Amino acid sequence: MINGNNIVAGNYATVEGELFKATDPSTGEQLTGDFYAANALLIDETLNAATAAFKVYRTIAPATKAKFLRTIADKLNAVGEELISRAVAESGLPVGRITGELGRTTGQLRMFADLVEEGSWVEAVIDTAQPERLPIPRSDIRRMYTPIGPVVVFGASNFPLAFSVAGGDTASALASGCPVVVKAHPAHPGTSALAGAAISAAALETGMPAGVFSLLYDNGYSVGAQLVKHEQTKAVAFTGSYNGGMALIKLAQERKSLIPVFTEMGSINPVVLLPGILELQPEALAAKYAGSITLGAGQFCTNPGLILAVKSEGLNKFVAALGGAIELTPSATMLTSGIWKNYEKLSGEILAEQGIELITKSTAINTEKVNQSVATIAKVSAEAFIANKKFGEEIFGPWSLLVVADNVEQLQEVIASLDGQLTATVMAEKGELAAYNDLLNVLTEKTGRIILNGVPTGVEVCAAMQHGGPFPSTSDSRFTSVGTGAIYRFVRPLAWQDWEDALLPPELQNANPLNIWRQVDNNWTKE
Amino acid sequence: MINGNNIVAGNYATVEGELFKATDPSTGEQLTGDFYAANALLIDETLNAATAAFKVYRTIAPATKAKFLRTIADKLNAVGEELISRAVAESGLPVGRITGELGRTTGQLRMFADLVEEGSWVEAVIDTAQPERLPIPRSDIRRMYTPIGPVVVFGASNFPLAFSVAGGDTASALASGCPVVVKAHPAHPGTSALAGAAISAAALETGMPAGVFSLLYDNGYSVGAQLVKHEQTKAVAFTGSYNGGMALIKLAQERKSLIPVFTEMGSINPVVLLPGILELQPEALAAKYAGSITLGAGQFCTNPGLILAVKSEGLNKFVAALGGAIELTPSATMLTSGIWKNYEKLSGEILAEQGIELITKSTAINTEKVNQSVATIAKVSAEAFIANKKFGEEIFGPWSLLVVADNVEQLQEVIASLDGQLTATVMAEKGELAAYNDLLNVLTEKTGRIILNGVPTGVEVCAAMQHGGPFPSTSDSRFTSVGTGAIYRFVRPLAWQDWEDALLPPELQNANPLNIWRQVDNNWTKE
16 A cells, blocks of 8 residues: 655655656556655754664664665565556566566665675774884774765666665665665655655664654655755765756755765666677677667666677678667657657657668557657767767667777777766677777776676676766766675775774674674784 | 976976975075976876876786885985975974874885785675576676776875875875876975976886876966866865865866865864863873874874863863963974964964963964964863854864863763864773763764874874765765775776686686685685
8 A cells, every 4th residue: 555655764744745646657647646745844854863863773783784674675575566566557667577676676685684794894904003113102993884874865767676765775875874865756656655665664673763764755856956955964876867967966066065976877888899799690699789778668777879890791780680670679668758758859869960870760669558669779980979979978768879980990989989888898709809908998998897798788786796987977986886885885984093992893893793804904804 | 406397297397387486484485496387288298198107007017016106115215315304494394203204105105015016905806607597697797996097186285295296195096006196285396396206217217107197386276276177187185274175176076077086174183081081190181182282383184173071170180281281382383384374363363252261372482483383272161162163163283272061961062063073082091981972972973083092193004094084074084095095095996797817807817816805706715
């Protein structure tokens, strides 16, 4: 049962605010449930509660925090059926995809539970005292990561579970020891309400301070802006468009105190097809990329929006095969009518630019549904691409642009002209790669993750994952929003000098009671 | 022999720019040497060279990089005598202090050489492939830290060696694999020229790409502003005042691409004297703090500018003893006439505020020298402190303000009212600390380093050091500018997916040829 009131520190708060409803993007029809935009008073109340909760939650025992995270996963599974059907209705994404996303979401929560329970993530560093050192004795200094305070998380439209209310940002922030205030995405408020209720119930059941989690609604931008500017907010996490991300950055710049604002703003994820593989397996490549480009109606941060290659017979075959596959790709419901309109507009505008040539558009359009994406591929020359910045901008949807270079040098110039990217991919035959060292170096500088012979869609949730690249793909390339590393966005090092052992956090006590890996006098040890 | 031309990628560049000279702050007289402000053309040339050098330097072998850093230390020692006497003349700091600072500077360079040679600092994380995983196979993903690009370092006035041209920012940036462009501090251009020549010679001798290091002069703000706004600059490191740091932050906000700007903007470093220790050893405490407040004419980021205590007989004794010591503290030459004027102005203005009472001023003033600091201590009530934000602002110099609370609750209110700090100190008798849990929690949230029974001046250069606290003490509390951790300011994680083993960086290859600690499938190992 969906309750569309704002959740403030464990309670549903009623406000006389703007009321809005969710829409099924495949029909354009309204769904059940009334949702209420939060107001300034509620925002203050929320952040006061989060700040109060932080005083308790920041030093809560790792095992207790892990139990909270696992209980959230359990509660999500308990409402799984309702959650999945509502998310499908609100997003237009297929049941299989949303079911997988629920698994990813609970998997992330359990992964962070394991991480905090194991405990070594705090990167404890201990330099013991040297009382005999000359000319002056050395103090005992011990450092570890500690949470920074209330984090505002913006739900993302394209992952209504895994990057939304109970998604990776929330999981990593809660794991770090920070309370979370989620601004629900207006495209899936019902899904948000269900996930929010699950987190609240888990917090209550595991005895967390009430302000550890809140969920606020808004059908516009005002609540988000107030949250970012609120002096009690200590960090912001956002996944969405360049314009949306930069708007939050600008708001944060107006603050009195500086805070980290993590915005993942998308990417065109260049794919470089090397000559050898194009010659040997153009059709297999085309099939692989047709699938990656159109996955989830192309609504991925890691959608391969740019394909780069040197002209060749193999490339011609690839283009023919890719064109054939794209032409037959069935349309899919896009996440919102706004995203659909934007896709139509941008893909239309770009096709009117000088030097671009349409390769093909899908003709398999479902006319019984609305907001249907039309998969499209086009091509330009390397020269035209370099000359016109517009060709390098993201078009969110099942769109990809092929850039044809005359030779490898020109291919490298195209790569050098790119902005920062979340991912970059190279498709190569065995042994082919070694001859492209310069090109690979240039490509590496542009990206956070470099892939060989794979597709960039599909972001593994693991310790080694890097989902964050040079600006403008993200606001800060030094952090990741996927994988265990995401926790480091919300912590800062804190050092204790000559402190009493019994009063140190357990992570830093001599006896190492949590049995974690620590760097003691420059050696890694569990002693 | 001092050459006052700008050093651009290993060469002295002559410009027809503004010429300026160094001043001896103890006499106000000009020192030998002409220095030339850089211009826009030179800045472009410098950053082009740095960007070109980055392409080579970013993947240079760790042992080669270590040799470069150690050779810088050797070259600094080789000009040690000239360097020390020039730094003394330009800063007014005593020979002993500058000699120690040279040791710290070369020590930092050797520490970073050891760090990069050992190699584990890159935090390699490897998640191996699981080709049999269902529903989809898992890719092999390997991540490590890589440098972000050219770093602009601003020399700081208060550490003409250790936080200047060859100081900790430069050492950590070079260690990370980033080229460095230093903007010399105009208060010690001769010292800068000597250190810059040492770095250039070391770069040449060890075969570094020429653009790995450049040194630019300016007697004003224009060159620094242009460097921060230059699109090829990828990070900025600065230590100085709040106004200076915030000016750089604002400039960086005007950039097209976002970059990290690390500004260490000072702090008043509260010292909490608990009742027990005040009762038992008020005089010893006073002697300790008189020394810390006046060390280096109080010109430390970690100068204890605020002393907090509950009123008591012991506190009265402490005040009497501290007053006596401060009154007899000899004046010292301040770094520049600007800093001296500012100290005179701010300490004068604050003493005119309502509710403040002068405890004592030093009467031991050296009238044969100019720009002499007058050590001063004053006191206010807790109520007055909380009511007037000015009492919490830094006064750079040998100044300290005692805040007297009526009781522990009020003491805690004072702490809660503080801005973010680099350090916080608690002076306590053995066993006394445990009773102040709430107070300590509030204090801990405000600071990057918390010290028991010590003085905050004296920042150990080691792995566990945290020199960076919540805003406004630094722009980003998640990083440190002292200790081995400082290297992490200039790197970002980069992940390779399914890459060919032989083409991976050695840090990530299966055989672990560098024998570093790595996290492989969630286990720390050197295998």
